[in-house]
Amino acid sequence: MPLSDEQVRETTIPEGKNQLKISDGGGLYLLIKPSGRYWKLAYRFDGKQKSLALGVYPAVSLHDARDKRATAKAMLADHVDPGQVRQQQRRRQMGAAVANEQELINQAQEQTTTDMMQAPPPDHQQQPHPLSRSAQLQLEERRLRILQIIRDANGYIANELNVQQLLDEVGHRISFDRLRTDLAWLYEQHLVYLQTDTLWVIHLTRQGLELVDGRIWVPGIRRAEPVL
Incomplete structure (x- = not known):
């Protein structure tokens, strides 16, 4: 039976x-973990069972996930593996991130007065108080969410207003x-x-993209789910 918005939003993990x-049919399901809600598509290609990551709820809504399922099904009908298409897209995105990074480096080198950040804000330099385990986990989750928001933005660029608004939508009001x-961190x-x-x-x-796609990990930030 197809999922409802209420089920997607409110279903919890059994004790x-x-x-x-929870399945929406046609191979589409929502994987609910303590760390978040992840859309996945199960499919077969050339006799092999595969899985395709479709995004994180609520950034990717039920409607969006169904659209992505339809796109993947159309590829399969043409005997195209959507997982391979995803990998090709990621390689192109990596190239764009590298080019963007090099452009920023060149700009910084050419400018005598640059607005690129040279040091963290003064309050960041103060010795922080030790965090509780729950507060540390929340901080690590929020840092990953920030990177995911920027990864999903056009050109891997976002301003702080947009980041703050999208953080608020996923439960991180700061x-x-x-x-x-x-x-700064x-x-x-x-x-x-x-x-x-x-x-x-x-x-x-480039390193930020690798981390948010689950290819590398940095202590102090939650490990990302690998993007297939």
């Missing part, structure tokens, strides 16, 4: 289990000061570049 799958502290890990004018603009680096 004693660490995840739950102040601009807190967001800028998070961004991501900058120090070489996961983003920052243009720190009145409104901060964030660029995803």
Whole structure:
């Protein structure tokens, strides 16, 4: 039976289990984990069972996931593996991220006065108080969400207003000061570049893209689900 928006939004993991799958039919299902809700498509190609990641709810809605299922099914009807198409897209995206990163480096080298961030905000340099385990996990999850938001933005570029709004939509309501502290930390890990004018603009680096796609991991941020 097809899923409803309410089921997608409110279904929880049964006690004693660490995840739950709920199916929408046609191979599309929502994988519910403590870390989030992930759309997946199960399909067969050349006699092999495969799985395709379609995005994270609520950034990808039920309607969006069904559209992606339809697109993948159309590829399969033409004997095209949507997983292979995804890998090709990722390689092109990686190339775009590398080009964007090099352009930013060149701009910084050419400018005598640059608005690229040279140091984190003063409050970031203060010695932080130790966090509880739950607070640390929330912080690591939020840092990953920030990178996912930038990854999904056009050209791997987003401004802090958009990032804050989208964080709020997925349950991370924070102040601009807190967001800028998070961004400064991501900058120090070489996961983003920052243009720190009145409104901060964030660029995803090649390393940031690799992390958010689950190919690498950096301590202090939740490990991303690999993108197939």
